Amino acid sequence: MKKQISYYSPKLLLLNSIMIIVFSLMMMNFNTMILIEWELFNMSMMKISFPIMVDYKGCLFSFIVLFISFNVMMFSINYMEMDKKNNLFTSIVLLFILSMNMLIFIPHMGFLLLGWDGLGIISFVLVIYYMNNKSLSAGFITAFTNRIGDILLLLSIGLTIYISNWIIINMWYMDIYEFKYQIMFILVASMTKSAQLPFSSWLPAAMAAPTPVSALVHSSTLVTAGVFLVLRFYLFLSKNNYFFLMMMLISILTLYMAGISASMEWDMKKIIALSTLSQLGLMMFMVSMMVPDIAYMHMVIHAMFKALLFICAGTLISNYIHSQDLRWMGNISLKLPISSVGMIVSIMAMCGMPFMSSFYTKEPMLEFSLFYINYMNLIILSYLSIGITSYYGMRFMMLLIWSMNLSTPFMNFIEKKHSVVSMSFMISVSIIIGMFLIWLILSKDNIVCLNIYMSFIPVVLMFIGLGFSFFMNYFNKKIIYSFQNFNNKMWFIYPLMSQLNLKLFMNHSKLYLENIDQAMLENYSGEGLYMKFKNLNSYYIYFNFSPMLMAMLMFFLMLIYLLIF
Template sequence: MSIISICLISFLVLMIVSLSLFSLSLSFLFNDLVYFIEWEIVSLQSSSIVMTFLFDWMSLMFMSFVLFISSLVIFYSKEYMSHDIYINRFIMLVLLFVFSMMMLIISPNLISILLGWDGLGLVSYVLVIYFQNVKSFNAGLLTALSNRIGDVALLMAIAWMLNYGSWNYIFYIEMMKNDSEMFIIAGLVILAALTKSAQIPFSSWLPAAMAAPTPVSALVHSSTLVTAGVYLLIRFNILFTDTIFSKILLLIGGLTMFMAGLGANFEFDLKKIIALSTLSQLGLMMSILAMGFPKLAFFHLLTHALFKALLFMCAGAIIHNMKNSQDIRDMGALAIHMPLTTSCLNVANLALCGMPFLAGFYSKDLILEIVSLSYVNYFAFFLYFFSTGLTVCYSFRLVYYSLSGSFNTSMLNCLNDDISAMSKSMVGLLVMAVVGGSMLSWLIFPAPPMICLPFMLKMLTLFVCVMGGVLGYLISNISFYFNNKSLNLYMLSFFSSSMWFMPQLSTTGVVYYPLNIGMQVSKSFDQGWSEFFGGQQIYKLMAYYSILTQFLQNNNLKIYLMTFVFWVIFLTSLMMM
C-alpha cells in the first residue's frame, strides 16, 4: 500500500469517527446521558476479566477533538514526512499513540487507565527518539524517566484501591471524599498528573521532547500526552476540592504558568517557545481546576488544543521552508514570502493571547474573570494576570522576530505556501481556531454565570494584554535590545531563561546521580560481595561436597578399609578415655 493511500485512509477514517463522536456527544450533553459499558473478556468458573468503558458528553467530546486533530496531523505528515522512507511506521506509531489516548479517556477503571497511560509513555518515547541522534536519545530518556515517576504513583494508587474492593474508581469517588484514605489516593493521582502534564518540578521534559518530529509535537502538545494529566484530575476533581491538595495544586499551577511565560521571553528556538507556551497554558488549566472549576478547565483544554495544534503546524511549515532552521533570529519578512502560513500563525497567536472572539478568548477571559470574582490571595492573583501578560509578550516577540523586518538568512531559500497537504491541514484548524471557542461556549455553558465586577477589575485583563504586547515589541526592538540592562543582571537572566535550573536538576540531580549510585551498588553488591559470599560461594561448596560424596560412593575396597580402620581407631581412643 502506498504512502499517500495510508495517510488518506487514516485521515478519512479518523475524521468520520470524529464527526460521529461529536454529534453523539451533543446528544449525550442535551439529554444528560451517561453510558457505563462492561465487556466480559474472559470468564473462568467464578472469576471473570471485565473491561469497562465510560461514555458521557465529556469523554465523547474529548475523543472527537483528539481524533479531529489527529486526522489533520496525519494528513499534514503526508507532506512534512515525505522524505522519510519509513513513513508507514511513523503513521502506525501516531495511530497507536491516539489509541492509547482513547483508552485513557473512556476508562473509569484504574487498570485500563494504566494501559492507556503507559501506552502514551512508551509510544511518546519511541516518537521522541524518532530522529536518531544523541540529542533525541537524551530527550527521550528524560521524557521516559520523568513520566515513569507518575506511572509508579498510579501503580501505588491501584494497590491502595484494593481497600475498596474494585478498581472502578467512578463507583467510589463520592464515598472517598469523606474517607481518610482519600488523601493517599488523591495525592498519588495528583503526583501522576503533575508528571504527565509537566508541572513544576517535572517541567524539563516538555521542551526536551521537541526533538520529536513537528507533527508529533502538534499532537502531543494539543490534545494527547500533556493533557492526559489534566483530564485525569478533571475526573478525580471531587477528591481534592477544598482540601490541602487544592492549595498545593493552585501554587504549583501558578508557578508553572509564571516560569514558562518568563522562560519563553528569553528563548530563540521557535518550537521551544511554543512548547513553553503549552506549559504555561497547562499551568492555567491546573490552577483553575484546583480552584474547583473542572468544566472551565475542560473548556480551556479543548480550545487550547485547537489553536496550539495550528501553532505547531505553522511552525513546522516555516521550519520546512527554512531548511530545518528553528532560530527565530534567522527568520524575518515571512509575511511577504509565506502569507497563508503567517496568517494562520497570527490567528493562532492571537487566539493564544485571548483576542476577542477567537477560540482562546472565550476560555481565558472567563477564567480570569472567575479568578477576579473568587477568593484568592494576592500572590495567586498576581501569578494569573502577570502570566497572561507574559503570554502576550512572547507572542508579540515571536511575531516581531519572524514575520516583520527583513529576511535574515541566505537568499537561496525558496519560501512559498505551495505545499498543498500542509496548507489544507492548517486551514482546517484555522476555521476551528476562529469559531471553536464560541461554539463550545454555547454548548458547555448554555447559561453563562453572571460575573459582575468593578470597571477597573473588568478592564484589568485588557490592560495586562495591551501592556504585554507593548513590552513584547519593545524588548524585541533592536535599538532597545542593545540598550537594555538585562545583561547587567546576567545571573537573574540566566536563571529565568533556563527554566529555574530544572533541566540541570532533572538530568544531573535526578537522573545522573541516582543511576550512577545504582551502578556502583550493582557492581559492589550484586556483582561483588553478595555474589562472592552468596551464589558463587554456595556453588563452590555444593560442587566440592558433590565430588566428595561421589568419591565416597565409588564402591572402592580401599576406601571402606580406610573408613573401617578410622572408626576402629576412633572407638578405641574413646574407650581408653
C-alpha cells in the first residue's frame, strides 16, 4: 500500500493536469464559462445550492497546482524515502491538493470554506509533521493567523445572509453601500492567507514542514489562496474607492520588508520563504493598480519558478546532510549540475531578467506604476523593492554557485533519478510559460506606450541590484547588528505575533486555572461534592465504630453540663 500511494500518485496527478490544461485551452478558445449548480435545499426565500464554476483562469491555475504537485510528489519519492510515515505523508498532501482545487472551482462563499478551511487545517498538520518544539511553535503561529481569516470569512457570510445568495458571480453586481463590511472582511481574510503585513510572521515559520510541503505551500496552494480570493472577488471589491489605496500601501510595505529581511538571512529555506512573501506583496500591488490579469499571470509564473527553486533547494539540503546554512555551501555547479541550472533559471526569473518568464509581468507592472500611482514616494519605494529583489537573488546565487565550499570533503553528492526528472520538467516550463501566457491572456488594452528611456528603467534597476550584490558581498560584516537583528525578525512582527500573544493567552489560562478550575469548579463540581460527602461519611463511620471515643465525648459533654448548670 505504501508503494501504491507514493509511487502512483504522481502519475495520477500528471494525468489530471494534462486533461485539465486541454479543457482550459478549449475554454479560452471559445471564451466561455460553465456554471454547474446542484440544488440542495429550497424553502420559501431560502435557497442553498452547490455550484461549480469552470472558466479558463480556474482551469489554468488548477493545471499549475496539479503539475507542480506531480513534480513535488516525484521529488518526495527520493526526499522522503527513509521516512517511516511516507504513506501518511502522501495521503495528507493529496488532501491538501484537493482542498486547493475546491477553493478554485467553488464560487459559493459558504462551500468555499471547505477548501479555505481545509487548507488551513491540513497546513497545520503538515507543519507539525516532524513533531518537535520548533515545528509545534510554527504550527501554532500558522493555525492562529489562518484562523483569523477563517473568522472574518464566516462574518462576511453571516452579514450576507439576508440576500439568501452567496454565489460570487451574483455579488459582482451588487450595491457597494450594503456590503462595505463584507469588502473589509474579505480583504483582511485574503491578507492573512497571503501573509501581508501585519500577518507575515507565519510564512517563514512554516518552513518547519518537510521541503516537499514547503514547495507546495509557498508556490501554488496556501499562500496564493488569498491572492486568488481577491481575484475572484475583484469586481465586487473594486467598487470600494479605499480598497486600492489600502492594498497598495500594505503590499508595498510587505514587498519592501520581505526584501530587506531576505537580504540579511543565511538560512536557505527562510530566504526562499521571504522571497515568496516579497512576490505575494508584488501580486497584491498589481491588483491595487487595477491590472488583475497581470497579477494572475504573475501568480501562475511565480508558482512555477518558486516550486523549481524549492525542489533544487531540497536536493541541496538532502546532499548537505539536511543543513540549510548557506555559509557551508558553495561551488555546487560541478557537483550538482541540474540543481545549479534550476537555481539559476528560477533566480533569474525571480529577478526579472529580460525574456525570462516574470519579465513579462514585472516590466509592465513598473510601467503601469508610473501612470496609476499619484504618490512619488510610493513609486520610489516600489522601484527600490524590485531592486532589492535582484540584490538578494544574486546574493543567494553567489553563495551557492561561486563561493567556496566549506563543508567536509568526504560528502557524496548525487542527484537521484526522480529529482532530476522533476527538475527537468520544471526548468522547461518555467522558461516558456511567460511568453505563453502573454500571448493568451494579456489583451491589447493593457499595453502602455512609453518613451525609450522609461522602458529601460526596469532593466537598469535589475542590473543595479545585481551590481549592489557584488559590492555588499565584501561589506556585509560591517552592517550594524541592531539593524540586522531588526530585519531578521521581520521588523519584530514575529515576536509580536507569536510570543506576545502566547504570553497573553498563557496568563489568562493561568488565572482561569487558579481561580476557577482549581478553586470553584474543583470544590463545588460533581467530583468536589462527592469528595466532601465521602469525607463526611468517613467521619461518621470513624465515630460510629469508636465506642471508647464516643464514651469519652459523652463524659466531657456531661462534665461541661454539670459545671455550667
